[in-house]
């Protein structure tokens with residue numbers, strides 16, 4: 001099976017009844033792109049830009065960021081690239097930003113909350129991204145840790161004024177769904193965003209109230225918990241009301257059974273660690289989307305994550 005997955009990794013993730021799921025890679029650096037493409041990635045569904053800040057002891061300026069995004073897009077040669085605006089806070093701390101200490105960083109000023117409080121971080125990043133777009137980079141921008149509509153409207157307003165200033169083209173603007181409030185209100189957000197990408201690592205953490213890094217609770221922090229699946233379903237349904245697509249870029253997207261369930265829930269794009277791609281594609285290619293939709297309904301009605309996982313046997317080898 002593994003040999004076949006490797007052989008067929010360049011083929012699309014098309015189910016036996018002709019439904020195609022887009023497959024992206026979670027990649028942060030241009031030099032990692034060739035490997036991702038070789039594994040069968042069709043683009044980059046999540047570029048975590050905090051790595052630009054974490055890997056050095058100072059803040060990269062606008063020009064450095066511009067060069068980086070340009071190179072990333074060039075490596076992808078016209079394939080889609082979703083760049084996530086800086087997601088600092090929580091588990092991602094950067095000493096040289098000198099942020100105040102917080103008792104509960106996961107519930108504090110992280111992601112979009114930090115971006116809106118620190119124009120000195122947000123604006124150079126957006127300028128760098130729009131400059132890259134102006135030079136032909138095919139990219140989308142997404143904002144992390146969105147919890148309210150006000151944040152979305154304000155981020156869009158800032159992005160658009162920077163775009164106009166630079167005389168740059170429009171680029172799709174999406175949001176991450178990482179907290180229950182955003183999943184529940186997806187229909188309210190949908191008219192104001194171009195796409196949604198669900199961060200199941202954080203959505204599981206905030207949905208189940210389990211620290212994503214807690215060593216004793218790792219087994220309970222299962223993104224296939226039916227409550228998390230219901231939040232995903234709400235996001236897909238809310239997004240569909242305004243015709244928006246939904247992807248998943250959290251770890252569960254790279255799990256073959258998880259990927260199958262997500263496809264059944266109506267998720268259109270999955271982005272994962274490159275090495276997970278061949279097995280996920282092989283899994284989806286062997287399945288019927290109609291059957292996956294029925295399986296997803298059963299998973300939504302299940303009592304526990306273990307009950308959901310037991311449904312895998314239904315899919316056969």
Ligand code: PEP
Pocket residue numbers: 046048087178198199200201202203249250251
């Ligand atoms: C997530 O939360 O699932 C996600 C993709 O973002 P990160 O893991 O970078 O927090």
Ligand code: MG
Pocket residue numbers: 178199201202
């Ligand atoms: Mg996250």
